[in-house]
Amino acid sequence: MKQYLITITLLCTIYSAYAQRDYSRYTPDDYTSDTLRMDGYTYVCDTLKHVQINLYNIENDTTVERWCYKDGTPHRSGFTEDKEPPYILSQSTQQLMEYIVDEAFTRSQAELLNGKKLSILLDISSTDGTIQSVYFTFFITQKYIEIPIQVFRDIEIELKENIRFTLTEEGHKMKVCTHFWRQCPKGRIEVEPTIVNPSDGGGGGFTGNPIGNNTNIITSASGR
Numbered sequence: 001m002k003q004y005l006i007t008i009t010l011l012c013t014i015y016s017a018y019a020q021r022d023y024s025r026y027t028p029d030d031y032t033s034d035t036l037r038m039d040g041y042t043y044v045c046d047t048l049k050h051v052q053i054n055l056y057n058i059e060n061d062t063t064v065e066r067w068c069y070k071d072g073t074p075h076r077s078g079f080t081e082d083k084e085p086p087y088i089l090s091q092s093t094q095q096l097m098e099y100i101v102d103e104a105f106t107r108s109q110a111e112l113l114n115g116k117k118l119s120i121l122l123d124i125s126s127t128d129g130t131i132q133s134v135y136f137t138f139f140i141t142q143k144y145i146e147i148p149i150q151v152f153r154d155i156e157i158e159l160k161e162n163i164r165f166t167l168t169e170e171g172h173k174m175k176v177c178t179h180f181w182r183q184c185p186k187g188r189i190e191v192e193p194t195i196v197n198p199s200d201g202g203g204g205g206f207t208g209n210p211i212g213n214n215t216n217i218i219t220s221a222s223g224r
Contacts, residue, residue: 036149043149053140055152060133064123066178075174086171087124089179093163097181100158103188104151110187116142117182122159124177129165132176 034045035058042058056062067075075086101120102110119137124130134156138144171177 038149038153041153043152047140051140053138053145055136055138055149056134057153057156060135061123064133064176066123066176068175069173070126070175084168085179086126086168086174086177087129087179088166088168090166093165094181097159097163098183100162101155101183102186104154104158105147105185105187107187107190109147109151110185112143112146113184114143115184116144117184118144119182120155120180122179124165124167124179126167126172126174126177129167129171129177131160131163131165134159 030049032047034047036043036045044056044058046054048054069075101118105113116138121135121137122131123133123135125132136144136152136155165171165177165179167177
C-alpha cells in the first residue's frame with residue numbers, strides 16, 4: 001500500500017509539473033531551473049521542492065494543453081483513471097521503447113541506479129502519431145543525477161526516430177496525446193570483439209557484436 005501511494009503521488013506530481021511549465025503556485029525557494037548547454041543541443045533541468053528533477057529538451061513545447069480536445073473540452077482520461085488511451089499501443093511497440101531505454105545505458109550505469117525507476121513522458125502528435133516531446137523525471141537522491149545528459153539525449157532521438165503511435169478516432173481529436181511509463185534501465189549487452197585466428201580458417205576479422213546482440217530491432221524499425 002505504501003508503494004502504491006508513493007507511485008500515485010509521483011504521477012500526480014508529474015501531471016502537475018507537465019500540464020504546463022507553470023510554477024506560479026511555488027515560491028522562489030521551491031524550485032530552480034538550470035539551462036544545460038551541450039554540444040549541439042540544450043536541455044533544461046528543473047528541480048522542484050529540492051526533491052524531484054524534471055529534465056527535457058529546451059525545444060519542447062511546455063505550454064501544450066494535455067488531456068484536452070482541440071475544441072478546448074477536457075478529456076476524460078488521465079494517469080490514474082482506468083480508461084482506454086486515445087491511441088493503440090502494441091506490446092511490441094512498448095517493448096521497443098523499453099529496449100531503446102535499456103540500450104542507452106551501459107551496464108555499469110544501470111548497476112549504479114540500484115533498481116530505481118526512471119519516469120518517461122511522451123507528447124504525441126494527434127495528427128500523425130509521431131513523438132513531439134520527451135520528458136524525464138527522477139528524484140534528486142537517485143543516481144540518475146550522475147548519468148551524462150547525452151544518455152537522455154540518445155533516448156529522445158531514438159524514440160522520435162523509431163516510434164510512431166497508431167491514433168484512434170478520438171486521438172485525432174486531441175490537442176496532443178500523452179503516454180507515460182516507468183522503467184529501470186538494464187543496460188546494453190556489450191561484447192568484446194574477438195580476433196579470429198586466420199590459421200583456424202576464419203580469414204581474420206571480428207566475431208561477436210561490440211554493441212549488443214539485438215541491434216537489428218532498432219535498425220529494422222528505422223530502416224537504417
